[in-house]
Amino acid sequence: MNFNDKVPIYYQIKQYIYGEIIGENLKAGQKLPAIRQLAVTLTVNVNTIQRALSELISEGVLVTQRGKGNFVTTDVQLLVALKKRVVTAQFSELYDKLITLKISPPEMVQYLQDYIDQRKEA
Amino acid sequence: MNFNDKVPIYYQIKQYIYGEIIGENLKAGQKLPAIRQLAVTLTVNVNTIQRALSELISEGVLVTQRGKGNFVTTDVQLLVALKKRVVTAQFSELYDKLITLKISPPEMVQYLQDYIDQRKEA
DNA sequence: TATAGTGTAATAGTAAATTAGTTCACTATA
DNA sequence: TATAGTGAACTAATTTACTATTACACTATA
Numbered sequence: 001m002n003f004n005d006k007v008p009i010y011y012q013i014k015q016y017i018y019g020e021i022i023g024e025n026l027k028a029g030q031k032l033p034a035i036r037q038l039a040v041t042l043t044v045n046v047n048t049i050q051r052a053l054s055e056l057i058s059e060g061v062l063v064t065q066r067g068k069g070n071f072v073t074t075d076v077q078l079l080v081a082l083k084k085r086v087v088t089a090q091f092s093e094l095y096d097k098l099i100t101l102k103i104s105p106p107e108m109v110q111y112l113q114d115y116i117d118q119r120k121e122a
Numbered sequence: 123m124n125f126n127d128k129v130p131i132y133y134q135i136k137q138y139i140y141g142e143i144i145g146e147n148l149k150a151g152q153k154l155p156a157i158r159q160l161a162v163t164l165t166v167n168v169n170t171i172q173r174a175l176s177e178l179i180s181e182g183v184l185v186t187q188r189g190k191g192n193f194v195t196t197d198v199q200l201l202v203a204l205k206k207r208v209v210t211a212q213f214s215e216l217y218d219k220l221i222t223l224k225i226s227p228p229e230m231v232q233y234l235q236d237y238i239d240q241r242k243e244a
Numbered sequence: 245t246a247t248a249g250t251g252t253a254a255t256a257g258t259a260a261a262t263t264a265g266t267t268c269a270c271t272a273t274a
Numbered sequence: 275t276a277t278a279g280t281g282a283a284c285t286a287a288t289t290t291a292c293t294a295t296t297a298c299a300c301t302a303t304a
Contacts, residue, residue, distance in 0.1 A: 007128050008291060023224040034250060045293045050252080067250050067301035087223065091237040094216050101209065102145040105238040112234055115213040116227040130261060156280060167263045172282080189271035189280050250301075256294085263288080271280075 001042045009044055013052035021061065021072055022083045032062070032070040123164045131166055135174035143183065143194055144205045154184070154192040 001016070003009050020026045032038070035053065039046045053070060056062040060078055062070050073079065098108050123138070125131050142148045154160070157175065161168045175192060178184040182200055184192050195201065220230050 006130060006133055010291080011128050019219075019222045023222055036250085047294085048292060051291090053251095064251065065301090066252085066299075069250060083223075087220070087225070087233065088237070090216055090219055091234055094212055094234075095237060095241065097141070097212055098209070100141045100145055101205075103209070105241075108238070109231065109234055111209065112213055112216075112231055115210070115217060116230070119217065119227075132261080158280085168281095169264085170262060173261090175281095186281065187271090188269075188282085191280060245304100247304080248302090250299100252299075253297085255296085258293080259291085261288100261290080264286085266284085268283075269281085272278090274275100274277085 001044075010048050010051040010055075013042060013044070013049065014055055017052065017056060018061075018082065018086050021079065022086055026072050028072055028076055028079060029074045030072050031068075032072070034069060123166075132170050132173040132177075135164060135166070135171065136177055139174065139178060140183075140204065140208050143201065144208060148194050150194055150198055150201060151196045152194050153190075154194070156191060 003012055017026070017032075026032065032053075033041065035046055035049045038049045042049070053062060057064055057070070060073055060075065061082060063073050064070050095105075095108070103111070125134055139148070139154075148154065154175075155163065157168055157171045160171045164171070175184060179186055179192070182195055182197065183204060185195050186192050217227075217230070225233070
């Protein structure tokens, strides 16, 4: 996996798992790969995986069954709230940053549209 | 200043100065506050300021005049390129993240518009 | 009941970021 | 020519993230 060396790896893994769940590569109730397997896949130490998962468990996004593995919660309401929270956070971050750059909201929409068009070409 | 504890402070300061320049609170050729003053203002150590500035100097965004201070470059072309680079990076980051969340480009535009409308209400 | 697969916990070592503090070098000016 | 203001460089100490390694506890099943 490609990590950004400006952000703690455990935190990036946490965000990555959010993404896998919200994007439904991991569905409600589904079992995650074993932590030792995740460590190999993500080329990271088991402790680092543990640290990421422990936060997701605290939040109720994941549920552990000792001896069995980690599972995505079946609490769909929680997952819906998670998606909203994560998506909103993206826009909030963008908005605030662009405001400091003195880019107006209508310009933001135009810039996004332009960026999308440009991506389509390539 | 409000720092995100997930990202090195020196790096956040660097981004902050980018913002001040792009948003034209700091104009081409303008003198920056002294590093000791910046350290006080941003409640951070002088060394941390130095580290942020040294990268901006390497990039040519800032120019040092020893004994006088640090100044924004007068190379306007470089500043225009900087703005483009920083703004594009924002959209690129958003786009890639939302794609992993299986949000389509048209949805992105709609979500952004919705977010903006929501901010206006409050 | 042995064994393989799972998560949990703890210790130790390394590297990076940050702070604190000091000293030096250059510039402008009273 | 002192002095105040500026950046530059260096050392030392602390904290956090990460890795490596080991041992333990629970579950399913051959």
